[in-house]
Structure formats: C-alpha cells, structure tokens
Amino acid sequence: MRIVVETERMLLRRFTGADAGLLAALYGDPRVMRFITVQPLSLAEVESKILPAYLREYRELADGLGSFAAIEKATGQMAGRFSLKPASSYGLTGGTELGYRLYPAFWGRGLATEGARALIASAFGRLHLDWVVATTMAGNIGSWRVLENCGMRRVRTFYYPDADLMPGAENGDFVYELTRGDWCRQGKDEPSEHGESRVGRDAPGNPES
Template structure:
C-alpha cells in the first residue's frame, strides 16, 4: 500500500525505519498526550514497528510511514488502523491517527496525509464512518480533526486524562 500527495509519500512502515521511528517515540513533545512512556531503547521502536506490521497482516490496514518527498526522510506516521481493543465503547472500527516530529509541525503535513488516509478509508475501504480521538489538551490534534470535518461526539477518560472522541461520516466528508 502506498499513497502519494503533493509533498508526501505514505507507505508501510519497515524495520529499516527504526532509527527515525525511535526519534519520534523518544521525543517527550511528541509523546506528551499519548498516554504511553517515552521510549528509551531503539529495540522498543522495533517492537512497535513489528506490531504495526502484524496489524497490516491481520487487519489489512495500519499506520503508514510519512515520507517528505523533498528530503526522503520519515517525518512521522499517519493513517487508519482497526481498533481491535475497545476504546470509548467502540471496537472493530477505523481510527485515524498521526504523529510527527516537532520540526515538521505547522507545515500542513498532518492535514495532507490525513486527507489521503480518509480518501482511502471512504473510497477504497468503503468505510461509512471513521473515528478519531485526541487528548483534550492537545490543541494541535483537536484543531486538525475539526478542520478535517470530524465532529466531537463524546469525551472519555484515559489514565493520562480526558480525550475527545470524534467521528466523520462518509456523507459529511468534503475533501
């Protein structure tokens, strides 16, 4: 699976991405609202990559590496995954998520990659609804989800705080 936008390539995450993934996973700013500890060993990022690769095989989808065309660098990940464990009362639904290195924040990359992922979900995977959630204090993520057209439908509490739950119905999605 490979998606291409004006400035980005979204492709499956590979074990050779471990160094850049570790930069992401070990950054306290990136991990601030995630609810999991900052990773301290590259081997932990390799385990994350293998978990995502398992999702590709078992669920037919998973987060994708986001590559900046200009530099060829992995700048983060984005995409749809199947929530196989219950989250806010939902299970076996598509969830949009993303994470980027801070030096790539504010450049519109999250929107660009999310739009490509939503088009894949609605047009090729025939999803009727795509869900997303973000920590209530994560202004950047909440802003992006609202700008994409997601509607906040509820809140739920995670160990690290309150999260906003969003949904986007296919009929309301206007790229």
C-alpha cells in the same frame, strides 16, 4: 517501498525492518509523546514491540490499513507516522481509527492535516469504509483542530479511570467521527485506484492524535 497513499508533499508507505531507528527517534521524543504516554519509548521497545506489530498488521489487515511512514517528497526524510486501522483505543466502541504524529521539525506546516485528509479519502473512496474515528486529549488543541479541519465532528468526551495518568488527562479525551455519508455530502474527492489523493496545504498541522 510499498506506497499506500500519495499527497501533494508526502508519500505514505509501509514501514520496513530498517525503520527502527527513525521510528524510535519519533517515539522517544518527549515533545511528540507528551499527549500520548507518560514515558517516551526506547529503541528496544520499538524494536521488540512497536515495529513488529506494524509489520504484523500488514499481514492481518486489509491492504490500505495499518501504520505508515510519512516521507517528505522534497527531502526524502521521514516526517512522521500516520495510521488507519480498526479502532482499539480506550474510549472507542467501533469504527476505523485515524492517528498521526510528526517529528517536531515538521510541525506547523499543515502536514498532519494533509496526511489525515488523504487517509480519510482512502478510507471512504478506496476502501469503502463507513465510519472513521479519532481521539485526542482535550488539552491538545492543535490536534483537535487538525481533525476538525478534516471535517470530523466532536461527538463526546471520555475520561480514563486513572485520571492522573499524565498532566491534562483529568480533562478527558475528545472523540471525533466522520461517516461516509457526511464525507460524501462534504463533496470530497475520492483517491485514484492507487490510493493517491492530492491534498493542498491549507491548514497548520500538529503531531499527535
């Protein structure tokens, strides 16, 4: 098990080929995917596309970048998935993109904020990156509150050409960013040499970004 970041309550580790079923349960839950895609994904799609892409990222990206399984320390259960990788979402023009989604059973416990803060700390303190970005649908209030609790700043709104993509898409997506300079001015602690970041439980979480 390759642990990338540790927080107070979670271990963020690399996915393995054995995680397909758990990942499919996450991507196949309409509640989780409500602000992400029109149709939840099937196990076949996860096995043929999503998981192979995650495993490929570990070979192609710098160590510490990619998509990671969030494991709750207390139970050993997978709480969801976090990601930190070169920006690729529609509406972004650069930077390193932060993402997260949690199983509904883990909503409302501050885990999204905890994991996101740890990856931001790793981005700036361990990986020496300059610019972290994220997007979330305007209607996903819980998600953009998580980003703001992490110190990120809303900089603009973009709109998809096909605004009828899903309910709420017509209101656009918010773009958030945080620069290394702003993070340092906020007085954030850098993670340890192993990527560890001790983060408190000070904000309610939300599963999607």
